[in-house]
Amino acid sequence: MILPASAPESIAAAADQIRAGKLLGLPTETVYGLAAHADDDAAVAQIFRAKGRPADHPLIVHVAHADAVAHYASAVPEFAQKLMQAFWPGPLTLILPRRPGVASAAAGGNPSIGLRCPSHPVAQALLTKLLEDVGLDALPVWGVAAPSANQFGRVSPTTAAHVQAEFGDDLLILDGGACQVGIESTIIDCTRGQPVLLRPGAITPAQVQAVCGLKVLLKSELSALAAPAPKASGTLESHYAPQATVRLMTAKDLQTALTLLGHEAPSQTVRPSIAVYSRTVVAKASTHVLYRRMPDDAASTAQQLFAALRDFDAQGVKLIWIETPPDAQDWDGVRDRLQRAAS
Incomplete structure (x- = not known):
């Protein structure tokens, strides 16, 4: 059941749902989450069952403000405190050492x-x-705890x-409208003395x-450090995948593939079997192709990316050809999601 989040009684009903150990669909600025009381291991177990998610693949815990961090984390490095001050509230997840006995299921049993x-x-x-709304x-x-509200590994x-x-x-x-950011949060590991990027x-x-004034390491640069990076949400090689097969292509290869399909006369009876999502304007080859401009x-691509992939699935295409994003840091999040979707 979808409730308009603008109604005060909707927030009250949602709070009752969480306190009762039940699941809730929750809007955030990144994506919608499947939420449960983070300290209720039985409630959190429902998330793993509903999503079909491995129980050792940790969830992200969402808090109202930085003051709540001390309940979950045993230590907060100075550089992590700076990141909270600069980017919270916002689309940044910090991996911190976990207090023993707290939110074990949500953390997938991990020490962070x-x-x-x-x-x-x-x-x-x-x-x-x-x-804050507490009583006797x-x-x-x-x-x-609120991972994305979808079946595990899907869009x-x-x-x-x-x-x-x-x-x-x-x-x-809770219906809070379309998400503004559109892809999941940046994840920074703060457990090893300097920031490590786990997910763009x-x-x-x-x-x-x-x-924070410290160099941000990539996971590929962790070989010199003593321990591997902690497990984190959304970092498996294959993830964010639609039902259709995704292939990343350069603009040139994309146009070549479309040209090889040949041209057909317009038809109202042909159902598109291939979707194209590209920044470069390409010549559409046939009625078998559904074109959408990236x-x-x-930022705009990230905001619409998952909705576009879902729409392609809804229209029954079997293949999605996507132009490879530019090799620039602001495109890293989009590129990461597309590479995992195509994996």
Whole structure:
């Protein structure tokens, strides 16, 4: 059931849902999450079952503000504190050492935990209510575990309707509109003395480095360090995949492939079998091809990416040919999602 998040009674109903140990579809500025009480291991277990997600693949815990971090983290390095001050609320997840005995299921049993403070006003309203609206029979809910509200490995949802399509009418979903960022948060590991990028997103390594004054390492640069990077959400090789097969191509290869298809007379009866998503304007070859233009800037592309992939699936295409994003840091988040979708 979808509830309009603008109604105060909707936030109250959502808070009751979380306190009762049930699941909730929650809008954030990145994607919609499948939320549960982060400190209720039985509630969190429902997330793993509903998504078909391995129980050792950790979830990100969403908190109302930085003051709630101490409930989950045993230590917060100075550079991590600077990142919170600069980017929270916002699309940045920090991996921190976890307090023993806290949110074990949400962390996938790992000694670290991913924490984020979302900027979406609906998420903020719910998290604040859960934390501050307490009484004789209600303890504070310090955070909610909320991975993307989709089946594990599939395309993330950016609207309430996407979530309902994944989990049906029985799930309570707060409708906060289309997500503004459109791809999942940047993940920075803060457990090894300097920031390590585990997943690219809207916040770039250059922005992180400018704030904390430390070089941001990539996972490929961790060989000189003693321990491997901690497990983190959304970092498996194959992820974010539609039903159709995704192939990344240069603009030249894309045009060559379309030319080889040949030209056909327009037909209202032919169902497109190939979708093309590119910044370069290409000559459409046949009625078997569905064309959609990719925006020229990374932020706009990220905002519409998952919705575009879902739309292609809805139209029944079997192949999605996508122009490879530019080799620039602001495109890293989009490129990462597309490479995983094509893996």
